């Protein structure tokens with residue numbers, strides 16, 4: 001196991017100098033990061049093509065544009081966020097003034113997954129930098145071209161004592177986790193999230209966990225079916241279903257199921273052509289292991305659409321299965337691939353119960369025109385976040401903090417959320433020396449006064 005102690009100590013010493021606490025330093029650094037992304041757009045898209053066969057359109061939209069928007073938003077607001085905030089004083093603290101001082105934690109560790117390997121390594125970094133931390137990033141080993149590019153770019157734009165990248169797999173991650181950090185930001189699977197939290201608990205390190213799970217889409221009987229089908233198909237099959245907030249499965253009201261499937265087939269052909277595998281623009285499955293796991297689900301339920309695979313290219317075309325039940329293997333864990341299982345329902349309460357029996361989802365999507373149904377679902381199901389009459393898009397807004405709840409994660413980032421998860425809020429009371437209220441000190445009279 002390699003020892004990263006020296007590198008971390010270097011960052012700790014640098015942090016102690018205080019340079020990163022200066023807001024103008026942070027602004028300069030974020031502008032540099034912005035330049036790094038803009039100048040290297042083509043290289044980023046090439047690496048993503050190599051690793052995942054992502055189309056340039058998808059890479060630009062989901063891995064570059066999102067980051068540029070996030071940096072822009074952060075630059076616009078950082079002065080306001082970083083300022084100490086005055087808050088009210090309470091009666092017992094009469095005469096004093098109260099403030100909240102956001103301060104950086106120190107040295108942060110960012111561990112990223114492979115599914116949006118550039119975006120999910122850099123997006124937390126924006127928060128870390130904005131809040132004034134130093135950072136060490138560990139991209140995913142399953143997307144080696146992107147990992148190498150991130151390492152190369154960060155090295156040429158930033159000093160090692162401020163931001164650096166350590167490449168490697170599980171062993172590297174474990175060696176990093178054996179060290180003392182001031183904050184750990186992890187994006188990945190639920191089982192690994194547990195390990196991260198265990199490692200953090202040992203040293204009482206604050207953690208942010210961006211995890212996954214089975215995110216339902218509910219298509220109610222009054223849904224606008226054409227829009228619902230197109231938006232669901234887009235969110236599900238984007239990146240070949242390898243999206244943490246992809247709708248994992250669909251619960252469709254029995255009365256509209258047939259019509260919905262018809263619309264969904266049409267939407268798949270519109271968005272991904274009639275032969276997505278041959279189109280050259282459909283994302284591949286990241287590894288043989290995941291490919292084999294996914295194709296084992298293809299005989300669950302009945303095939304309604306798709307099902308073609310290409311073993312050489314590790315590709316599975318957008319596939320819809322219906323007549324699926326909770327007893328089918330596909331319903332056990334997060335699917336994370338281009339297979340959409342459909343289950344039917346007649347009674348909304350019944351599916352609310354079924355969803356609540358399982359871990360709280362990262363996302364939930366509800367398609368309905370009814371305010372009453374929206375209220376019912378929002379009141380009775382706890383989940384990270386989601387959309388009504390759409391999918392995935394809630395993740396792209398810097399105004400909406402993004403994260404899970406329960407087993408789907410803890411802590412939310414994007415926009416101010418990112419600044420907040422990498423900051424400690426130091427509460428300070430500044431007392432007056434002009435007078436000294438007697439009630440706080442013990443005496444019989446004081447007790448009568450405060451009662």
Ligand code: NAD
Nearest residue numbers: 112113114139140169170173174188189192210211212244
């Ligand atoms: P993963 O948990 O296997 O790996 C994530 C990172 O952890 C990688 O860098 C990997 O090297 C490292 N890692 C793996 N095993 C480890 C171990 N035993 N100890 C320490 N580190 C370890 O996840 P993945 O397969 O890369 O990504 C897919 C998962 O991530 C899905 O579950 C998905 O839902 C989730 N995800 C969540 C979000 C979110 O924002 N909530 C975003 C993307 C992906």
